[in-house]
């Protein structure tokens with residue numbers, strides 16, 4: 001977004017004609033840091049050999065010298081790990097990071113693209129920030145506009161990258177933090193920072209910092225485009241800025257899609273406006289640097305293959321359209337022949353016009369998923385990124401000598417106020433227009449001044465008050481201007497908040513970090529943040545040591561699933577091997593996964609009616625936070641299944657996240673209750689409080705549920721100790737079962753909604769039937785009545801029946817005869833009858849379908865619970881079998897021992913001793929043989945039992961598959977039903 005006071009660029013940065021595929025076009029300053037960048041399998045020399053390294057074409061030095069001042073957009077690509085869902089579905093890797101700069105297609109090795117940097121799935125956001133964003137942020141602090149945006153298909157990790165979560169802060173919080181760190185490190189300048197935050201939803205610009213600021217207009221003046229009436233807040237610390245982001249996020253449009261439970265449905269632009277001027281003596285009259293840093297989280301492009309309906313489809317089409325325009329703009333920017341760039345075709349490109357046309361640093365972070373099912377979309381993203389690389393920019397500092405700049409305005413005001421204060425201190429009030437005052441006035445003034453002790457005294461008092469007021473105003477203004485605490489403070493008033501140390505999120509900052517995303521990522525930085533989180537009682541859960549341990553034990557192992565097929569297995573192991581070697585040509589498959597806990601509290605919300613909820617809820621939250629996790633952990637043994645631990649970890653993490661949310665809500669509630677105490681009549685506050693209370697209640701219930709689940713899982717895990725391998729399967733089945741039950745719940749909720757709609761339709765049908773009856777009645781009245789009614793009354797009736805409003809002044813048209821009217825009525829009634837019949841039929845159909853659905857869902861539920869019971873039994877049986885097996889093994893081992901060995905054996909196993917004794921007593925080999933034969937028999941029987949167990953497992957697996965199919969069928973049915981409902985609605989609309 002353009003700065004309102006941005007200086008006009010001297011030279012258009014529009015890239016001129018770099019043929020995308022032309023190697024000679026590679027002239028960038030960034031190419032000094034990174035190899036430049038074009039390879040495409042179809043045309044590159046690299047295409048000749050399947051796994052051969054691509055041939056990079058480096059920039060021409062001479063050309064680079066000539067274009068020294070120009071640079072390209074920094075384009076980086078970030079892979080996310082395969083999601084648990086993708087892993088479950090047995091997705092394969094389609095694209096991978098081949099070294100630090102290449103993205104290569106797994107299936108067609110000759111298709112590869114090169115970028116400034118490619119980040120493998122294990123890369124942390126901090127590393128991404130350092131490469132892709134840090135230079136843009138520091139440039140912005142020096143007065144050069146900067147734009148960083150994340151682009152990619154839905155669910156590819158844009159929001160994860162831009163916003164992050166409490167564990168792994170995204171680019172936005174890191175940039176904000178860095179900006180304040182730079183202020184701290186720049187003692188010779190003073191800064192004023194402002195932020196604004198907007199979203200573009202369905203092509204409408206909304207102010208996220210001001211809920212009243214909806215549908216704002218984009219205006220243009222000589223200095224570029226700007227959003228009219230957007231709220232800008234001066235920020236004083238990272239925590240302050242992050243709290244504004246968090247508040248803004250609350251208003252952002254988010255919805256669940258097939259791909260992402262928390263999908264961003266709008267593009268957001270967070271803008272940090274930075275003004276800075278020299279600090280210290282002799283700095284007056286110096287130019288002010290003014291720049292804007294735009295941090296953009298785009299909504300994700302959606303594949304047209306994905307079936308969406310209603311509001312999601314509408315949103316999706318707006319999103320796709322604006323991204324398409326962005327693509328076109330970028331294509332045209334890189335095509336020298338283009339004369340018109342269609343910035344105006346979408347709000348997004350209009351707002352980005354200034355950035356894209358080359359007046360500041362631009363960094364594009366393309367997020368992609370390696371999965372094969374999204375291979376095509378990933379390819380599109382890669383092509384987009386590749387095109388964007390060829391935009392040229394010419395970043396320059398925006399210097400303004402503008403007395404209207406906010407920092408100047410504040411500085412001047414402070415100066416004037418200080419002078420006034422000085423004068424007051426000296427007790428001499430300067431009269432501004434002294435030279436305009438005549439001699440008489442001076443005498444009068446003197447007389448007044450001499451007017452006695454009392455007057456003087458009161459005046460002095462007034463002056464004292466004015467002094468205090470001035471002092472506080474100066475303090476307030478000074479607080480808004482930020483300088484490094486390293487700078488001399490002598491000329492400043494005390495109490496200015498000092499910015500914090502670089503790269504260390506304090507609890508305050510973290511408390512404000514956007515909490516919408518709940519992803520568990522594993523990386524070095526997270527561990528670092530963990531350490532900084534310690535002792536933070538406000539941000540939710542305080543059992544961090546425990547959590548660290550859990551992360552170490554559990555989360556790291558999250559992806560170590562039993563691989564579904566050998567192909568996958570080999571890929572995973574290849575990745576394991578290659579992870580340490582960045583330039584390894586082996587496909588870099590994700591090593592660690594992400595866990596996503598999308599907490600949908602809406603489903604479990606319940607009413608909360610206590611009169612003073614805040615206190616109770618706080619204590620409730622605290623109670624829930626005190627999870628006796630150490631108890632659980634104490635039960636872990638080396639034999640415990642990794643999978644089971646992960647399951648418990650997962651539940652614990654969910655619980656902690658919920659705790660964090662409850663804490664956040666509780667603090668909001670506290671604030672609101674204070675506000676409510678001040679404004680007891682404000683219903684809005686009460687409503688809000690009620691809503692938050694409900695949410696807290698819902699979350700607390702979920703926390704309790706999770707606690708129960710953890711306990712259950714622990715029980716299961718202790719069983720697992722005895723049957724580790726089988727337990728993997730059991731745990732997996734249990735997890736799937738849970739998932740299925742959750743999905744069934746959702747389906748049941750959907751059913752309920754459909755049922756409601758059906759009821760509504762029935763009511764509507766009833767209404768229509770009534771209308772028909774009344775029409776019939778009227779008709780028979782009309783037929784029976786011997787008196788000829790007045791034409792006016794017939795025409796009135798006619799109009800009424802047709803749903804028209806009869807104007808009082810309308811006189812019945814003479815030409816409408818009574819017969820005609822009756823005929824019309826009859827046809828009308830017939831039509832209505834037809835409609836009623838149609839509606840009744842579709843109602844019946846709907847009822848039938850609903851019935852079928854209900855049956856299916858209860859059947860599926862039954863299946864699921866039966867499977868659960870069977871599973872439980874199976875696990876018990878497995879445990880028993882394993883115990884038995886263990887005992888047998890011991891016996892077998894004892895039997896196999898030679899007499900001498902047995903004699904010398906130090907084992908104190910009672911069974912063994914008795915065997916030894918028996919052997920000593922009997923001393924015959926026949927006895928031993930018998931024993932061995934018996935053991936073998938037993939072994940055989942156990943093996944048979946194990947086989948049976950395997951069969952049962954397979955059976956269960958089959959049942960799960962069946963329920964999956966049934967679910968798919970149900971989904972189809974549901975879709976059909978929606979179509980029917982839509983048709984009904986439509987026909988109903990035609991009626992009305």
Ligand SMILES: Nc1ncnc2c1ncn2[C@@H]1O[C@H](COP(=O)(O)OP(=O)(O)OP(=O)(O)O)[C@@H](O)[C@H]1O
Pocket residue numbers: 079080081083121152153154155156157158159160161260262263264265298299300301367517518519520521593594595596
């Ligand atoms: N680099 C990563 N490491 C771990 N998990 C990730 C990573 N990137 C994304 N994820 C996870 O993938 C899921 C989808 O990510 P995210 O919501 O950021 O996608 P998005 O591109 O913003 O989607 P949308 O466009 O629908 O909003 C989240 O659960 C997130 O935690």
